[in-house]
Amino acid sequence: MKKLALPVLVALAAAGFVASVWLVFMVTPLQYAILDNGRLDASSLFFNQKIFYFHVAHAFMLFCAVFVSGLASIAYLKTRRPSWDDLASASAEVAVVFGAVVLVTGSVWAKAAWDVWWDWEPRLTMSLLLWVILVGYVIVRRFAGPSGDRIAAGMMIFGMVGVPFIYTMVGQDRHPPSGGEGVVATLGTSYKITFWMCVATFLCWFSALTIARVQSTRAERELRELREKGLDLGVLT
Amino acid sequence: MSLLRQAARVAWKDLRVELRSREILATMAFFGALLVIVYSFAFPRDIKAIRGSVPGMLWVAIAFTGTIAIGRAFDRERENDTMRALLLAPVPRLAVFLGKAIAMTVLVLAVAVVCTPLLALFLGAPLFDYPGELALIIVLGAIGFAVVGSVFSATLLKVRARDVLLPVILYPILIPLFVAGTKTTTALVAEFPDLEAAWYWIRFLGIYDAGFLVLSLWIFESLVIE
Numbered sequence: 001m002k003k004l005a006l007p008v009l010v011a012l013a014a015a016g017f018v019a020s021v022w023l024v025f026m027v028t029p030l031q032y033a034i035l036d037n038g039r040l041d042a043s044s045l046f047f048n049q050k051i052f053y054f055h056v057a058h059a060f061m062l063f064c065a066v067f068v069s070g071l072a073s074i075a076y077l078k079t080r081r082p083s084w085d086d087l088a089s090a091s092a093e094v095a096v097v098f099g100a101v102v103l104v105t106g107s108v109w110a111k112a113a114w115d116v117w118w119d120w121e122p123r124l125t126m127s128l129l130l131w132v133i134l135v136g137y138v139i140v141r142r143f144a145g146p147s148g149d150r151i152a153a154g155m156m157i158f159g160m161v162g163v164p165f166i167y168t169m170v171g172q173d174r175h176p177p178s179g180g181e182g183v184v185a186t187l188g189t190s191y192k193i194t195f196w197m198c199v200a201t202f203l204c205w206f207s208a209l210t211i212a213r214v215q216s217t218r219a220e221r222e223l224r225e226l227r228e229k230g231l232d233l234g235v236l237t
Numbered sequence: 238m239s240l241l242r243q244a245a246r247v248a249w250k251d252l253r254v255e256l257r258s259r260e261i262l263a264t265m266a267f268f269g270a271l272l273v274i275v276y277s278f279a280f281p282r283d284i285k286a287i288r289g290s291v292p293g294m295l296w297v298a299i300a301f302t303g304t305i306a307i308g309r310a311f312d313r314e315r316e317n318d319t320m321r322a323l324l325l326a327p328v329p330r331l332a333v334f335l336g337k338a339i340a341m342t343v344l345v346l347a348v349a350v351v352c353t354p355l356l357a358l359f360l361g362a363p364l365f366d367y368p369g370e371l372a373l374i375i376v377l378g379a380i381g382f383a384v385v386g387s388v389f390s391a392t393l394l395k396v397r398a399r400d401v402l403l404p405v406i407l408y409p410i411l412i413p414l415f416v417a418g419t420k421t422t423t424a425l426v427a428e429f430p431d432l433e434a435a436w437y438w439i440r441f442l443g444i445y446d447a448g449f450l451v452l453s454l455w456i457f458e459s460l461v462i463e
Contacts, residue, residue, distance in 0.1 A: 136409045
């Protein structure tokens, strides 16, 4: 069962990716709206709205990862079980990649929709700040030596608690609104199916990468421990 | 002895060491003054530009000097290997942490007390139009900075790359603090000061400090193990 999880998730992600690309480009209609007076609604995005499906799905994973990593860090500090630490660091490392995708796609979309590469608008800012925390986490783990796991766990917990503050801080601006009246909630049915398909796909992909990373860190740790044991016993030199 | 009195003892110990050598205070105050001088050449000096840039200058100066001051203060414990003694002392770790945080707050404030009037003097920034609000936001900023800074300086004590890692850890976490600080200051030095906005950010920072203080109290013990 445990061994099966990774290939199954990868297969699901691969199939889901093909399906999502097909849904995004072949099925979902272009996004535009005609007002009652026959004019085009100013918020129409046409083709450049297509990036939304990947962009927002990745952003969901970024948020998800911060909380997975934060909660795993709390569990690690409480229980000191290395497996929690593996999970925290793996999901943070994978989230750095997903965050980079969010920032790049967001930037490309901003250029297409608002004609600027970067805009200090709330959710772009928030993604950037979360990403900075994750990058800091990875740097700390890499360079803080033996106690790096504890320090990084502390940093992730502080970062997670800071999320509501960052959210309040950046406020609301010209980004499409979120929540009850947000883009996701008011999407037409065909948009919605495509969107959730993308989210499911990238959730599988994210989980697959995280599991693979957890397995490789665990293998590294076990190898190190075995080597130390071997050195202690005098079998290895 | 109650927790607060124990914390006060620890804080007083740190401050007394500092008062006898004056190493951090002297160097940081001078560093802060130098920063202000560099600012005066690096940025345009007409009053309109100053109103826009002085909040950033103030908080960048607090961040830079504060980071170095906290790092140095904890270095002292490492050099003499006294952190272990402090942690072995028959007081709860909470008292040690609170004492450290109080001492660090005082250090950061002391540097801010030097930088702020210098900014007003050299750049002609109208920083003292609302001294009460400004003092309040600086005190809140110093508390938040010192609390989070103390947690991570204490954990970084044995790490070789601690000097570079301290800002790498602190700044991402403290971005809301700096934003609240600069927004308040901006609202206060603007041509038409916006007290409502200033108080919004002061409250924001107050809640932020409270949240992070509770978190630090909870996490300090599991992070700092010798």
